[in-house]
Amino acid sequence: MAYEPPVTDYDEIVENCTCAFCGSNCDDVDILVKDNHVVGVRHACRLGASKIMEDEDQRLTVPMIRDENGELMEVDWDTALDRAAELIAGAVRPVFYGWSETSIEAMKPGLELTELVGAVIDNQATICHGPTVQAVQNVGYPLMTLGEVKNRADMVVYTGSNPMNAHPRHLARYTTFPKGFFRKRGRFDRTLVTWDPKYSDTAKLSDIWIPFEENGDYGFCNAIRAVLKGKELKQDFISGIPKEDIVALTEKMKNTQFGALFFGLGLTHTLSKQRNIDIAIQLVQDLNKYTKWVLLPMRGHFNVNGFNIFMAYEMGFPYGVDFCRGYPRYMIGETTTIDLLNRKECDVFMVIAADPGAHFPGGALAHLVDIPVIQIDIHWGPSTELADVVLPGTFIGVETAGTSYRMDSVPIYMKKAIDPPETCREDEWIVNELLQRVKKIKEASK
Amino acid sequence: MEYILKNGIVYDPINEINGEKKDVMFKDGKIVNSVSDSAKVIDVTDKLVMPAGIDVHCHLAGPKLCVGRLYRPEDERRGVKPKTDITRAETGFSIPNCPATGYRFSRMGYGTVVEAAVPPLEAKHTHEEIIAIPNIDIPPLTLFGNNWFIMQFAKEGRIDDIAAFVSAWLKITKGYGVKIVNPCGSEAWGWGMNVHGIDDPAPYWDVTAREVIRALAQANEMLGLPHSIHVHPNDLGHPGNFPTTINSIDCMKDIKKNSEYRNQTIHLTHAQFHCYDGTSWRDVTSGVEPVADYINKHDHVTADMGQVTLDETTTMTADGPMEYDLYELTGLKWANKDIELETASGLVPFIYSGRNPVHSLQWAIGLELALMIEDPWKICLTTDSPNAGPFIRYPRVMSWLMSYQRRAEMMDNKEVHAWAGRKSALGTLDREYDFYDIATITRAGPSKIYGFEDRGHLGAGAIADIAVYDLEPNNFDPTRNAAAVEKAFSNALYTIKDGQVLVKDGEIVKIVSSKHVRTEVEGFEDEEKRILEEIMPFFNRYYTIKFENYVVHDHYAEPSSVYKVNASK
Amino acid sequence: MTYIEKPSISNVVKFEDPDVAQVKKLTVMLNTGTDIYQGACKKRGSTLKDEYRKVAGVCYMDPKDMARLGVGNWESVLVKSDWGEVVVYAAHSRDAPHEGMIFIPKGPWANVVVSPETYCCSDPTYKGIKATVEKTDKEVLLMADLMRDVYKKYVKEGDKPEELPSLGEMPVYKKIRSG
Known part of the structure; x- marks a missing residue:
């Protein structure tokens, strides 16, 4: 990459902003502002910086609806909101999907709207860590905040996850490199282990790489559990890994002082889905008989966890919640977005702060x-x-303040650095407008 | 707006009103001595009238609850109720969703419920849930017992600095008081260990529970906070733990209280879990007698029951190692949540059953406590909800306390296992609570213990939080009608909060926002500033969040009810 | 400990490598997921641009597999699965060796060939999908063209999307004030 001189031409630095990209929610980002524009970002990773230094060419700046030719055309806010409200009010089986890249404050009117019209509300967990939530419901959830790992961990394991690509500062800020209270030498005091079929960018940094074969995650974890319980392994190779290596690794895991297991979509997206997580969680629970182990799912969006938490405290269920009967129902495989689409059940689809076009099969x-x-x-x-209707929102954490929950459920108030473009509106405002307009339509038709 | 509650039978222990037929008047949300002729009359002739209930210890809002809801949809599916024109949908039994939490407390005639454990790092989460819970005021207690700064200062004997830290952190977390959970033990859990007894030091920090409890109590009294320290001692749920319990209280009896309203300097919470004798679950017996005896003889301590209600529930506590023990015992799904520099916590579902000998003994122990502690001002009704049972069972616990006949019946017809009678003295205790006692353990006592001068009684100037129940004390015998007692206390005839009728005939008729009840110390600002400057480099190095983003911002705590404390007093 | 040695990656595999037998079509296992280039480009918002096509419309392959097919970096390949077919660029994987496995970063291109089947588990199957790879002369489409080509939501009856002019790399909509 070509050398770029540091940015010196700015009016002010807004310190301690929270990055609105991945579930690491780094809250030490400094944003350099000139004339109400972001001209530079400090401390953020490549991903965070690229998001904050957005592509203004493709910024949605005005409300739009499709004309009779199927082309998008700019309209005023009233027209676009009324069109959207009519669609929602007239729907029999609406699905409101997304929410993971907006604030808790925007989810509140969203849930109210869902309850009003009896919609299904769901977020990106449905296509990423949904199986994790199911596994947690099966066997438990021994986790911690990331500072526990920073201060105590001497062994860190990543599996089915490539943080150097998806959560680039995770190792640097929380788990591996930082100097912790009981790990004063940082990286040198820790063993970094990657279990991944691929020699991923994280594996390249690791002390130990376990390349179990594709779909071998379940067998591998199970083998470690067997060794932990004093059983003898009867095969020479399990999931492609030599028996001796599994035994040696188990010993090492038993003899750490504080171990942390992080797992990602590599586990949730393969065929065994939630069963992979079941076994990983049980492995960590078993290890606690010997020493301290904890785990954490590597959540992708900065507020994907926030939505699950928000829904759990508001309505008791984490995602894929159906209100069509006037009370919340949560049935995985029934009331979840992909299943509803596969069955061609829903008749109006609202997507907020998500991009199914990029991420749904x-x-x-x-x-x-x-x-x-x-x-x-x-x-x-x-x-x-x-x-068919496009409503331009504002950028949480840069243009609008709001609450988010980090992957370890630490709540953070994300402040704003600049004012939003004049023609855009905050998500919270948009959803609330929709709510009020749908209410009006419903009342008129009573 | 003026109101007059006419001709009720009033129980208001703080004002020593014991079942008098009288009117209760209120205006603009406050109790008054007189109202004009235009006051709206609510006729409650001969009905039972009390101040609205105050729960001294409940887990109802915050990160632990959310882990529970997230990982126990099977619990959420119990207690589902569709939305109505007024209320939103309800879900959950032991860990209800936030709206249901508010409605259910409101239906029982409660007005104030203390959230018992808030980790400072996630205090925002607790306040977000308080915003989502309607109809009750919620004072959150902030966790300090395993905080690294506190442990370090306690070791060095820096009481002034602990006071400054507590004062600052109550503002930062928008908390009400000081909670201590398994002091030093939850820190040890950071390494998968625990401490036993109050003189077993935490690894590395080399400080003991005795030192931490004493230091925080001294700081608490130096600041003159409205509530005393609120302690969940070491060794919770271990057979043979009652000496630890007594030691935890006794180690600080010399500390002078600095509050005119409350009497105690330490509140022992969910005492039931801390009163076991024996050496294992095989030979466990009740250890209530020595603990009750100690409490009867000393005035610096109050307690709450932590009554087991024999339901399937969800245990959750900042006592991380205890939850792991419970997981090993039951094999049910274990959740854990350690919070950097501050605390641990854990959850395990639990199925209390009257067929199980240990659970039945636990049931007996809770009741023994309430019956053996002579002064009802020293004991409060709790189930450590949801740990020993969900809060919707409070009326049932009341019915047990009010009826010896019912308790004997349960033991006789095997609703509980024989251990309940054999290993405790419950069968010999024929004391029965009357309505005045019930009002004391659920209203007046909690008000005193928490320094809530403005609630828990019906004197002029108090906020108009009032409960009316569909019972006529003058022609009703609670000792013979346990089921009717439970039904009446479960469905208030009226629940009035800040002068507004929220419940009528057991149904929610109005929704209001809950208030965040918190303490602010005045006159300690310089000390706070100094201590913050001192610890900031350490904070920045070892927390994973910036101090600026750690603080609970004002908008998370609206509307608030702030108790100002003048530290120079 | 005796773990499998970390591989050294060869950037160049010669087509005439004697170990490599030429084939027309490879049967592979397809994985999708995020990588840093796709993530950065997507969240910056540059999804219409050529850049997005280069980071998400790409199939990372083991160099030996590429040699077998006779494709070089940034040449087009056709990936087919039970669920559809899509033209993407071939490129050497940074994570090689992983013969018999290809990786397409998540995005509109990968979507065409992954399975929507959730097995009643909410989560579609994004990884471990059976697919084939073959060489093709076709161009990799830009995002907007791909969406039009695959889903045809606003294509008029009778129009063939492949014959329509490209939608290009900038948003296209009718402005009120454009005059």
Whole structure:
């Protein structure tokens, strides 16, 4: 990469901003501002910096609806909101999907709207850590805040996750490199282990790399559990890993002082789905008989965990909650977005702060072709290509303040650094407007 | 707006009103001595009238609850109720969703419920849930017992600095008082260990529970906080733990209280879990007698019951190692949540059953406590909800306390295991609570213990938090009608909060925002500033969050009810 | 401890490598997921741009597999699965060796070939999908063109999306004030 001189031409530095990218929610980001524009970012990783230094070409700046030719055309806010409200009020089986890249404050009117019209509300957990939540419901959830790992851990394991790509500062800020209270030498006091079929960028940094074979996660964890329980392994290779290596690794894990296991979508997206997580959680529970072990799912979006927490305290269930009967129902595989789309059940789809166009399988997206789609987002993305009403929001953590929950459930108030573009509106405002307009339509039709 | 509650039978122990037929008047949300002729009359002739209930110890808002809800959909599916024109949908039994929490307390005639454990790092979460809970005021207690700064200062004997730290951290977390959970033990859990007894030091920090409890109590009294330290001692739930319990209280009897309203300097919470004799679950027996005896003879301590209600529930506590023990015992799904520099915590579902000998003994021990501690001002009704049972069982516990006949019946017809009678003295205790006693352990006593001068009684100037129940004390015998007692206390005829009728005939008729009840110390600002400057380098190095983003911002705590404390007093 | 040695990655595999037998079509296991280039480009918002096509419309392959197919870096390949087919660039994987496995970063291109099947578990199957890879002359489409081509939501009846002019790399919509 070419050398770029440091940015010196700015009006002010807004310190301790929270990065609105991944679940690491780094809250030490300094944003350099000039004329109400972000001109530079300090401390953020490549991902965070790229998001904060957004592509203004593709910023959604005005409300739009499709004309009769199927082309998007700019309209005023009233027209766009009324159109969206009519669609929602007239829907039989609406699904409100997304929420993981907006604030808790915006979710509140969103849930109210969901309850009012009897919709399904769901977030990105449904396509990422949904199986993790199910596994947690099966066997338990021994976790910690990230500072515990920073201060105490002498062994850190990543599996089914490549933080150097997806959570680039995770190792540097929380787990591996930082000098902790009981780990004064930082990286030198810790053993970094990666279990991954691929020689990933994280594996490249690790002290130990265990390349179990594809779909070998369950067998591998199970083998460690067997060794822990004093059983003898009967095969020479398990999931492609020599028996002796499994025994040696088990010993090492038993003899740490504080171990932390982090897992990602590598476990949730393979065929055994939640069973992979079941066994990983049980492994950590077993290890606690010998020494201290904890685990944490590597949550992707900065507020994906926040939505699950928000829904749990408001309505008792974490995601995929269906209100069509006037009370919340949560049935994995029934009331979850992909299943609803696969079954072609929903008739209006609202997406807020998410991009199903980029992240849903084509088989599920096919149904969005047949039904109206309302999009609330900040950038023109693949979902815009399928959207019938587009409502431009503002950028949480840069243009609008709000609450988010880090992957370890630490709540953070994300402050703003600049004012939003004049023509955009805060998510909270947009959703609340929709709520009020739908209320009005419902009352008029009583 | 003026109101007059007419002709009720009033129980108001703080004002020594014991079942008098009288009117209760209130205006603009406050109790008054007189109202004009235009006051709206609510006729409650011969009905039972009390101040609204105050729960001294409940887990109802915060990160632990959320882990519970997240990982126990099976609990959420119990107690589902559809939305109505007024209320939102309810879910959950032991860990209800926030709206249900507010409605259910409100239906029982409660007005104030203390959230018993708030880790400072996640205090925002607790306040977010308080915002989502309607109809009750919630004072949160902030966790200090395993805080690294406190442990370090306690070791060095820096009481002034602990006071400054506590004062600052109550503001930072928007908390009400000082909670201590398994002091030093939850820190030891950071390494998968625990401490036993009050003189077993925490690893590395080399400081004992005795030192931490004493130091925090001294700081608490130096500041003159409205509540005393609120202690969950070491060795919770271990057979043979009652000496630890007594030692935890006794180690600080020389500390002078600095509060005119309350009497105690230490509140022992969920005492039931701390009164076991024996050496194992095989030979465990009740250890209530020595503890009750100690409390009867000393005035610096109050306690609450932690009554087991024999339900399937969810245990949750900042006592991380205890939860792991429980997991090993039951094999049910274990959740854990350690908080950097501050505390640990854990959860395990639990199925209390009257067929189980140990659970039945626990049931007996809780009741023994309430019956053997002579002065009802020293004991409060709790179930450590949801640990020993969900809060919706309070009325049932009341019915047990009010009826010897019912307790004997349960032991006789095997609703509880024989251990309840064999290993405790419950069968020999024929004391029965009357309505005045019930009002004391659920209203007046809690008010005193927490320094809530403005609630828990019906004197002029108090906030108009009033409960009316569909019982006529003058022609009703609670000792013979346990089921009717439970039903009446479960469904208030009226619940009035700040002068507004929220419940009528057991149904929610109005929703209001809950207030965040908190303490602010005045006159200690310089000390706070000095201590913050001193610890800031350490804070920045070892926390994973910036101090600026750690503080609970004002907008998380609206509306608030702030108790100002003048530290120079 | 005796763990499998970390591999040294060869950046260049010669087509005439004697170990490599030429094939027309490879049967592989397809994995999808995030990588840092895709993530950065997506969240910056540059999804219409050529850049996004280069980071998400790409199939990272083991160099030996590429040699077998006879494709070089940034040449087009056609990936087919039970769920669809899509043209993407081939590129050497940084994580090689992983013969028989290909990786397409998550995005509109990968979506076409992954499975929507959740097995009643809410989460579709994004990893471990059976697929084939073959060489093709077709161009990798830009995001907007791909979405139009695959989903045809706003394509008029009778129009063939592949014959329509490209939607380009900038948002296209009718402005009120454009005059």
